[in-house]
Amino acid sequence: MKASGVGLGAVILPSILSSQAADAASVSTALWIPPKLSGKVFNLKLSKGSKQIVPGALTNTYSYNGTGFWGPTLFMNKGDNVALNVTNNLTESTTTHWHGMHLPAEMDGGPMQEIKVGKTWSPKFKVMNNAATYWYHPHMHKTTQKQLALGAGGFIFVQDSIEAALALPRTYGVDDIPLALGSRTLSSSNQIGTTTIYGDTMLTNGVANATVSLPAQYVRLRILNMESERVYNLGISDGRSFHVIATDGGLVNKPIAVKRLLMSPGERYEILVDLSNNKVGSALSLKAFNKGLAFGYGGGEPAQAGQFGSLLNNNDFDVLKINVVKPTSKGIATLPTVLTKNAFPTQTQVTNSRTVAITDKGPGTPFTFDGKSYDMGTINQHVKLGATEAWTITNDEIFGHSFHIHDVQFKIVSRSSGAIPVYEQGWKDTFSIQRNEKVTFIAKFDDYSSSEWPFMYHCHMANHEDGGLMGQFLVEA
Ligand SMILES: [Cu+2]
Known part of the structure; x- marks a missing residue:
C-alpha cells in the first residue's frame, strides 16, 4: 500500500505537548503554512488584521492578503516577466521591497517607492534570480521595524530549470x-x-x-x-x-x-x-x-x-x-551529490574597490555609515553599470550588524575575524558582521542602471535601519 501524503494542517500532538495544548485552549500550535500564489501577476493587499497568537485577547497585526500575520508565498519562475499590484489598505504609508531580487531600482520597493494609504503600486520586472528563497517586506523609512514586527512580510520562491532537475524535496507544506x-x-x-x-x-x-x-x-x-x-x-x-x-x-x-x-x-x-x-x-x-x-x-x-x-x-x-x-510515496531518500556549478566573480575581475564603515558616536548614539545618517536626498555611492566591485564593510566596536545590499547577489571573499564559515560559500545578499570585523564581498553590478532611482545598502536590524544605518547608491550607465 502506498503511504498517503501528509495533510497540510495535519498535526499529531505527542503526549509531551498535551498539557501545553490544554493550556493554550483554542490556540493552535500547528505550524501555519502560507498560502501559495503563482503565475505572472501577483496581487497583494496589505491591511490591518488580528490573530489568536496566545490565549486571551486577539493580537492586532499587519498582513498581506488577510492572512492574519505574514503573507502568501509567491512562486516565480526564472525568466518570467512578472507584474505585481500592491495595495496599501493600512492607515499609514508603506513600501514593499523584493529582498534579494535583481531588478530595476524603480521596481525595488525601497523607501522611495512609497505607497500612500489607499493606493496601489504596480511594479513589473523580469525574474533573473536563481532558484532560491527570497522574501518581501515593508521598507518604509523609520517604520520598517514597526510594520515588520506587526507581521507584514512574505516569502518568494524562485524556481529554475537547474533546481527543477534535481531530486530535492519540493512538495510545498509537506516536505x-x-x-x-x-x-x-x-x-x-x-x-x-x-x-x-x-x-x-x-x-x-x-x-x-x-x-x-x-x-x-x-x-x-x-x-x-x-x-x-x-x-x-x-x-x-x-x-x-x-x-x-x-x-x-x-x-x-x-x-x-x-x-x-x-x-x-x-x-x-x-x-x-x-x-x-x-x-x-x-x-x-x-x-x-x-x-x-x-x-x-x-x-x-x-x-x-x-x-x-x-x-x-x-x-x-x-x-x-x-x-x-510516515514517509510520502515519492519521498526523497538520497542526498544529491552535486547541486549546481556557480561562477562567482573573482578578485581578478574587480574593476573598483570601496570601503563602507559602520560608525557611531559612542554607545547609545545612532549607528551611521561613514558618519552620515540616511538621507533620501543624498546619493552615498556611485557605481558604474557593468562594474565588478569589491566592497569592504568595516564595523565599529559597539555591536554586531547584519549588512544587506539591494540589486546584487555577491560572494564573500574575506572576513578579518578568520575563516569564512563553510555555509557562507554561496551567493549572498546579507551577512552578519561582528564587532571590529571587516568583511569583503565581490559583486557585479549588471543589467540595470538609472540616473534617478538609487538602490539601498543598510543594516537589516530593522531598528538600526530605521535609526539611519542606511545608504543609497546609483548604478549609472
Ligand atoms: Cu545594525
Whole structure:
C-alpha cells in the first residue's frame, strides 16, 4: 500500500505537548503554512488584521492578503516577466521591497517607492534570480521595524530549470517548508511591541510553540530570520548534522554538512534534514542554540528584561517542534551529490574597490555609515553599470550588524575575524558582521542602471535601519 501524503494542517500532538495544548485552549500550535500564489501577476493587499497568537485577547497585526500575520508565498519562475499590484489598505504609508531580487531600482520597493494609504503600486520586472528563497517586506523609512514586527512580510520562491532537475524535496507544506523566524514581545493585552528589540515569545510563521508533522525522509526547510535584531544559532535538538543546499541567492555547488548555522536578520538558508531513520511517532526540534553567544551577536545579551533584555536572550530554545510521520510515496531518500556549478566573480575581475564603515558616536548614539545618517536626498555611492566591485564593510566596536545590499547577489571573499564559515560559500545578499570585523564581498553590478532611482545598502536590524544605518547608491550607465 502506498503511504498517503501528509495533510497540510495535519498535526499529531505527542503526549509531551498535551498539557501545553490544554493550556493554550483554542490556540493552535500547528505550524501555519502560507498560502501559495503563482503565475505572472501577483496581487497583494496589505491591511490591518488580528490573530489568536496566545490565549486571551486577539493580537492586532499587519498582513498581506488577510492572512492574519505574514503573507502568501509567491512562486516565480526564472525568466518570467512578472507584474505585481500592491495595495496599501493600512492607515499609514508603506513600501514593499523584493529582498534579494535583481531588478530595476524603480521596481525595488525601497523607501522611495512609497505607497500612500489607499493606493496601489504596480511594479513589473523580469525574474533573473536563481532558484532560491527570497522574501518581501515593508521598507518604509523609520517604520520598517514597526510594520515588520506587526507581521507584514512574505516569502518568494524562485524556481529554475537547474533546481527543477534535481531530486530535492519540493512538495510545498509537506516536505518543503518555509520558516520565518521572529520573536515578538506581547503586552499584557497581547499586543505586539513595535519598538521592542528582542521578543519574549518565539513565533515561527507567526505561531507560538510551532509544531509540524514531517515525513520520515529528507525534508527541506527554507529558513528566514525576520527578526529586528536577534541572530539564531540553529541546530537540531539531537545534535545531528544537516545539509545546507542554498544560501540567500541560489543553490550551493554541493550540499554542505553542518551542525550549526548562524543566521542574522534578513538571511535565508535552505537546509535538508534527513528524517529517514526516525521512527514514526518520534519527535525532535529545530533549535536556537543561543546560550553563550558572544556580546555583539543580537540576543546574546544576558539581560532578561529592560531595553536589551528578553526571556530568550542567551538561551537555547525550540523554534520548531517536529513530529515524524510516515514517509510520502515519492519521498526523497538520497542526498544529491552535486547541486549546481556557480561562477562567482573573482578578485581578478574587480574593476573598483570601496570601503563602507559602520560608525557611531559612542554607545547609545545612532549607528551611521561613514558618519552620515540616511538621507533620501543624498546619493552615498556611485557605481558604474557593468562594474565588478569589491566592497569592504568595516564595523565599529559597539555591536554586531547584519549588512544587506539591494540589486546584487555577491560572494564573500574575506572576513578579518578568520575563516569564512563553510555555509557562507554561496551567493549572498546579507551577512552578519561582528564587532571590529571587516568583511569583503565581490559583486557585479549588471543589467540595470538609472540616473534617478538609487538602490539601498543598510543594516537589516530593522531598528538600526530605521535609526539611519542606511545608504543609497546609483548604478549609472
Ligand atoms: Cu545594525
